[in-house]
């Protein structure tokens with residue numbers, strides 16, 4: 001085995017393709033889809049399909065885009081990558097090398113981040129039902145816990161005392177978002193206005209609960225350190241103004257907490273939900289088009305809102321934390337599938353592929369629009385309208401009514417911008433095995449998640465003894 005030396009990654013130079021989809025993904029000189037210096041047709045041959053492919057350079061690029069936008073507009077900011085959007089170990093290593101923090105959900109995701117060597121002080125643990133062992137892992141390692149339940153403070157207190165440790169805590173807020181009482185988002189979170197969604201979801205503590213937690217900590221728990229308030233609604237609309245409303249209300253809560261509890265949060269954490277647009281339209285129902293705000297737009301408007309609101313309330317500027325997930329990981333990946341049965345009913349044509357909504361769950365579950373292109377001759381003119389579907393025994397729609405060139409059994413297709421919430425969200429319905437994930441760096445590629453096999457699937461199942469005896473033992477009288 002050859003010795004591997006770390007490649008220098010300090011400077012990233014976007015690649016000029018015949019047509020660029022992103023800085024590092026595009027149509028190469030041979031007409032095929034390329035991820036960095038790798039032809040996706042070759043990757044499919046080498047690693048088989050279905051296949052997730054991630055561009056390392058794009059991953060770093062997207063993180064830096066967010067880091068630099070906030071650094072430009074705000075004196076003290078920190079980007080915490082939402083690990084859930086791609087929680088593979090390799091990706092956490094990349095984020096660590098970039099100096100990114102992370103948002104973790106649950107014991108396992110926190111464990112993965114710690115296993116990758118992430119500085120625990122840059123991690124936060126979120127979750128609405130944290131288990132004692134999860135809290136213990138966080139306290140033992142110094143991960144900030146964002147409280148989101150009435151008895152969580154007591155469990156953290158007991159754990160910290162038992163371990164003889166100090167613990168960092170934040171409080172997840174349930175904002176009212178009154179100015180968004182008439183605004184409707186993209187309906188990813190059910191019906192109602194954004195205010196209804198905020199007040200109707202399971203997350204966060206009321207103002208009174210937040211105040212009481214702060215008072216209890218300051219009075220009785222010197223070994224617990226109040227670090228931040230946190231809020232995450234997830235996808236609102238794409239407007240920067242909506243995010244600015246959220247940021248303002250967090251500062252308003254800080255002013256109330258100062259007056260009522262004597263605590264000024266040193267950091268406010270605005271969570272994720274930020275979006276990015278494409279000229280071909282991506283996102284829920286394809287609404288994220290070229291008019292979508294950029295990282296720069298979000299950073300400018302949200303930073304201005306925080307500064308203005310702090311000024312109004314005579315507060316020092318808090319550290320600003322953001323937890324972008326899909327805006328960092330989404331554009332980094334393409335998912336490759338192979339065409340199987342093509343069925344033309346005359347009034348409708350179906351193109352079956354070996355990819356499914358198990359693998360790209362948002363395509364079907366929330367009608368997330370991902371551009372689909374052929375891998376070979378990726379820029380070929382569309383000649384027909386088809387539904388691209390997977391093999392599962394539900395509708396398994398990956399792309400409805402897509403305009404594509406004629407596809408035949410054996411052809412390859414790619415779904416773009418599928419770097420986030422694909423592998424980490426993948427299911428195993430119909431006992432379908434999950435794809436491999438491959439990381440591309442320049443003209444090199446490495447498996448970062450092994451392909452699941454039938455053996456992996458069978459190996460998880462167990463048959464209780466009485467059923468085995470019933471099937472294979474001596475016949476029993478009925």
Ligand SMILES: Cc1ncc(COP(=O)(O)O)c(C=O)c1O
Nearest residue numbers: 082232272273274323324325326
């Ligand atoms: C607490 C928290 N932060 C950040 C994120 C990332 O959100 P997104 O990928 O929409 O940016 C999520 C997603 O569920 C979340 O729950």
